[in-house]
Amino acid sequence: MLSIKVPPEIEPYYRAWQQEDLDALAACFTEDVELRANTHPDPIRGRGGLRAYHVDLLPSVLETRILRHRFISMPGSTAVSTEMTVRLPDRGLGRYLVTSIMVFEFNAEGLISRLLVFVDREGIVPMD
Numbered sequence: 467m468l469s470i471k472v473p474p475e476i477e478p479y480y481r482a483w484q485q486e487d488l489d490a491l492a493a494c495f496t497e498d499v500e501l502r503a504n505t506h507p508d509p510i511r512g513r514g515g516l517r518a519y520h521v522d523l524l525p526s527v528l529e530t531r532i533l534r535h536r537f538i539s540m541p542g543s544t545a546v547s548t549e550m551t552v553r554l555p556d557r558g559l560g561r562y563l564v565t566s567i568m569v570f571e572f573n574a575e576g577l578i579s580r581l582l583v584f585v586d587r588e589g590i591v592p593m594d
Contacts, residue, residue, distance in 0.1 A: 470532070473539045476546070476570055479578065486524060492517050496579045503583035516581075529553050531561075543571045551593050560594030 472480045482490035492513045501510040501519060510519050529552065536547040546568045551561040564585065571580040 470535055473537050473544050475539070475572060475576060476544055488517055488520055491520055494578050496573055496577045499579055499581065501581045501583065505583070505585050543569060545569045554590070557590070560592055563591040563593050565589055
């Protein structure tokens with residue numbers, strides 16, 4: 467069960483993420499999904515590419531503590547602003563405050579057809 471209330475159109479994505487279920491996560495996306503992230507130089511395309519992205523990402527965010535989510539929805543898309551603390555081994559020991567924004571775009575069937583991810587890399591703050 468989700469501990470936060472999320473818009474219904476992204477609830478399956480959040481549930482799959484929380485359960486670490488990569489197959490359920492992939493099922494939330496169209497076959498030709500495109501993911502663009504400011505942390506990656508090239509777009510990630512297709513369910514296979516997205517699954518590989520999440521396989522690499524999941525272990526690094528298991529210790530993430532969500533402090534706040536904000537959701538803004540309109541027909542066809544939903545934006546999520548998240549403040550979280552995470553461990554960033556490449557920056558040293560301890561936890562860091564990180565802010566991100568994700569924009570989900572949906573096709574007519576309600577599957578995610580495009581995902582934009584913005585991580586505020588300049589605003590990362592040490593917490594310990």
